[in-house]
Amino acid sequence: MLRVLHVVTDMNRGGLETMIMNYYRKIDREKIQFDFLVHRKHRASYDDEIESYGGKIYRLSRLIPWSKKYLNTLDDFFKEHGEYKIVHVHQDCLSGVILKVAEKNGVPVRIAHSHASSQDKNLKYLIKLWHKRYIPTCATDLFACGKEAGDWMFSGADYKIIKNAISxxxxxxxxxxxxxxxxxxxxxxxxxxxxxxxxxxxxxxxxxxxxxxxxxxxxxxxxxxxxxxxxxxxxxxxxxxxxxxxxxxxxxxxxxxxxxxxxxxxxxxxxxxxxxxxxxxxxxxxxxxxxxxxxxxxxxxxxxxxxxxxxxxxxxxxxxxxxxxxxxxxxxxxxxxxxxADYDIDENAQKLQMFYVKRMEENHEMN
Incomplete structure (x- = not known):
């Protein structure tokens, strides 16, 4: 079985979290399993359902890109969990922080997934823009929920649209x-x-x-x-x-x-x-x-x-x-x-499943 690690803030009922769960419910879980690396200590709305499907949930502290303690903990995680060959990151502008450490630890397939066409204009905005620039350099694959999200996040790099499909x-x-x-x-x-x-x-x-x-x-x-x-x-x-x-x-x-x-x-x-x-x-x-x-x-x-x-x-x-x-x-x-409009989940889940399998096959051929 291929286990894919999804990296999120937490699995409460937001748009991107619901999108992940829509796909998770429909993929063949005998062949592909989703596990989750979250950045909150509390349990979230979807945790029970994830665990009922056999998914694992790992917990880190908040993602602070300049924190040496956080980066060391993240590095230790990937060293201890070499079983993950696909890391699918949903941290928007800060996705590169995760992907860079995953790359350092030899994770062959590293996906950054954009779910937004901007960011809140708060104190963290300039920090996020700074880190956004580095995503294409440490990701092997770029996903976006739509053209606006992909154009904004990836600044001209090629990306694949993964639709926010529903049942x-x-x-x-x-x-x-x-x-x-x-x-x-x-x-x-x-x-x-x-x-x-x-x-x-x-x-x-x-x-x-x-x-x-x-x-x-x-x-x-x-x-x-x-x-x-x-x-x-x-x-x-x-x-x-x-x-x-x-x-x-x-x-x-x-x-x-x-x-x-x-x-x-x-x-x-x-x-x-x-x-x-x-x-x-x-x-x-x-x-x-x-x-x-x-x-x-x-x-x-x-x-x-x-x-x-x-x-x-x-x-x-x-x-x-x-x-x-x-x-x-x-x-x-x-x-x-x-x-x-191709927004029903059944066909889209099959497409994502085929993508994961194909990328792993390509990785095996290269090695």
């Missing part, structure tokens, strides 16, 4: 499921906006709340369903109070039943500041939802005729009016459209 059949619109989950959430007949996303600057929840505030002026019984969690949760809660939206916003936290929560929504709104692709928007389209996306979400994310792009330069009131223009629009089964 499309799990999201097909079902009126019975919709009524059940709406009853559980006490939504009644309220026009419901929704977003499934980590609470981070990239996802732009603050602007979403401003949009929703404008929607409420025109549709006083409307609700907003926020699915997820993250570092900005307290700030977002403060914004909800500031805009006097308490009672209209439902925060579900991290959930394992996103496919059902999407059924409960009437529209999906994603005013992101940047996206590598936007797997949450793919899921929303698979659920037949009208989707309102910022221009920062790549056009490749559009798979149905119910996707509407609006510029972030437009005021919240314009967003609100366009969102309300689809109120009452009939939901449809979009399964075939997702499959035709």
């Amino acid at each position: 499309a059949k799990d999201y097909v619109f079902d009126i019975g499921k919709r009524e059940k989950i709406r009853k559980e959430l006490n939504l009644g007949t309220s026009f419901t906006l929704g977003l499934t996303a980590r609470f981070s600057w990239a996802k732009n929840h603050y602007f979403l709340l401003e949009i929703f505030s404008e929607v409420l002026k025109m549709e006083p019984s409307a609700k907003l369903l926020l699915v997820g969690d993250g570092d900005l949760r307290e700030n977002i809660e403060a914004k909800i109070n500031e805009l006097r939206l308490t009672g209209h916003v439902i925060m579900t936290g991290i959930r394992s039943d996103v496919q059902y929560l999407l059924q409960a929504m009437d529209v999906f709104v994603m005013p992101s500041n940047y996206e590598g692709l936007g797997v949450a928007a793919v899921e929303a389209q698979a659920a037949g939802l009208p989707c309102f996306l910022s221009e920062k979400v790549p056009i490749a994310c559009k798979m149905t005729d119910s996707v509407y792009y609006i510029s972030l330069s437009e005021p919240a009131k314009i967003w609100a009016r366009q969102i309300l223009s689809v109120k009452g629009k009939e939901r449809k089964n979009t399964y075939q459209e997702i499959k035709d």
